[in-house]
Amino acid sequence: MSERRKLRLGLAAYGTGWDLDAWRLPEANNAGLTDPSVILDIARTAERGLLDYVFAGSALGSEPGRLNRVFRWDNFVYAGHAAALTKNLGFVMSVNSSFEHPYAVARQLATLDNFNGGRTALNVVFGIDRDGDPIGNYGKNPVPTERTKYDRAREFTTVVNRLLYDSWDDDLLLDDKAEGTLVRPGSWHQIDFHGEHFDVRGPLNVPPPVQRHIPVVQVGLSDESLRYGADFGQLRFSPYFGISRGKEEYRRVKELVAANGRDPDKFKIIPGITFYLAGTAREARAKYNEISAFQLDEALPAAFSKALGIDLSAVRDNERVLDVVDVDALADDALKPLIADRARNSADDRELLRHVLTDKIGEDATLRELYRYVQRSRHEQQPAVVGDARTIADWLEENLEEEVLDGVQLFPPYHRGPADLFVDLVVPELQRRGIFRTEYEASTLQGLLDTDDHH
Structure with a gap:
């Protein structure tokens, strides 16, 4: 009997949870807007449940009137701190290619991946029509149009990848005290990239990342976005379409990946759900x-x-x-x-x-x-899954077996409570069914997610 496919599970880390009304519950703790310990504790909970990663979505606009966007902690700073409190958990970093520069982002990624031992992924978003007027916060920094943002995203990701993987040889450290040579001659390479949006000389002034290839996450529904994912991505944060259409979308995306000569099994499709869980x-x-x-x-x-x-x-x-x-x-x-x-x-x-x-x-x-x-x-931006541990495990198992998804991004509606209940009640049920790990089987995030199709 063949081994069952395993779910990939991530946990969203937002200061007040995801539900726009649940913060009003008497038991809800809303201190996470100003107290970093709340979302740091979410990382501990996720690792206790053997989850793959946490995701702390970033935002560039100023939206004091919207609950989920009043404040957004800088996700790189968050991940750097939370990584020191965990050993195996991965961290998905969001950047916006329409505003941010690939050299600065590559520095952050390589630094974080070295400091956390290879537990980093990159979520590239390229929307320029976000609420909160991010353009107003970035002044005269050139911002692409709706038409050119995809070209910029491709160029951005190309430059990030070249800086990360082409700047330095693995044996860069010679450390020859007798001859006075610390760095091996010829071990660094200028990338000399000149494109429509970026001019970057290189090399990156940070050592190469630990991971052979930091997983890249694709989001978005447009054909251009899907093509970007098939070319550059290892994961897709997808909407949930239901069983019937979801199976069709799953096959369509996997076929796009395969058409690029890549292994579709290494490309993971992960929709989000908001879960409402209790003992019964x-x-x-x-x-x-x-x-x-x-x-x-x-x-x-x-x-x-x-x-x-x-x-x-x-x-x-x-x-x-x-x-x-x-x-x-x-x-x-x-x-x-x-x-x-x-x-x-x-x-x-x-x-x-x-x-x-x-x-x-x-x-x-x-x-x-x-x-x-x-x-x-x-x-709600994803389906609400309401029930006890068995109900939620049934939903996850059915969608996994029907090949609607490879995993799920979990959005707790509020803190504390739901995330701990998922770890304490649903994870053991998934383990009993043989569709979720009982121990961490890899030291890097690309190993946990099984996304490496680079040879």
Whole structure:
């Protein structure tokens, strides 16, 4: 019997967690906005659970009005400190190729990879239309257009790679005290890169990284972005499309990688999920509903009346959905404008509504709870997976076996609690099923992720 495929798991490190409302829970600790110890502790939790890496997304704009972007710690400084508190955990560094310079980034990457013993990955983003006006923070620094940002990203990554891997020979240190020669003559090389966006002489003034190739992460949905990933990437932070479409997207991306003469099995596709976990499925749904109760769009009841073809104006919000709505009588596509649930990519809205009621908010859910669920699903950037350890393990196992994904980026909704519960409850369940490691099997991040297809 062949060995089962293993999940790759990363944990997001944000000061208040990912959910835009969960910070209001009585038990939520929001000190992470100003107290570095909170996200440093997330790294310890991730390593305790044998996870592959932590990801602390960077931001260049100033957005004091948005919870997840009030403050963003510099991820290189964070990773440098957190690496000293861990032994095996990897760190994914985000940089924006539309604003940052490849020489400075290569210096940071090579330094970090040497200091942490080869536990670094690079997430290259190239959006220039981010909220918070990053252009306003960078003054007259040349910024590409929407049309040219992909060319700049390619050039940026080419220069970073050449600086990291072509600047120095491995045997650069001669240390000949008798002859007075410290660095081996001829062991360094100018890269002399001259492109449309960058002119870089080289060599890099930092030793080569420990890893043979620091994994590069690709994000984005455009064809240009996917081609960039097939050319330069080892991982893709992907949206979650559901089982059916997800399988198609998985195959499409792997085929792009294979068409470049690369091993598609070494390229990992990793969507993100926000997980709402408790000891029982009922407790998890109750916590999800408690978080959802913090906000409500009063326009939703009218929108539901129109979609369902039922006058809900005279119906109390605390009525059970199933007592008011005849699910079997729903018209096709009735709820599609309202429920964008990518976790169940079904053309049948009747099945979709049953899935939401059964798996997400409970069959006893009221209309008000359904309204809240719909509003939350509109602003979540990945699916909400709600349930006990077995439910979440089932979701992960099914998507792994169906070849929808190679791993998952985990976004705790708040701190503390969810990340620890995942490590204490879900990780042992995944280990029992043989789809997650029981010990770290490599000393570098490219070894843990199994991404090295460079020969």
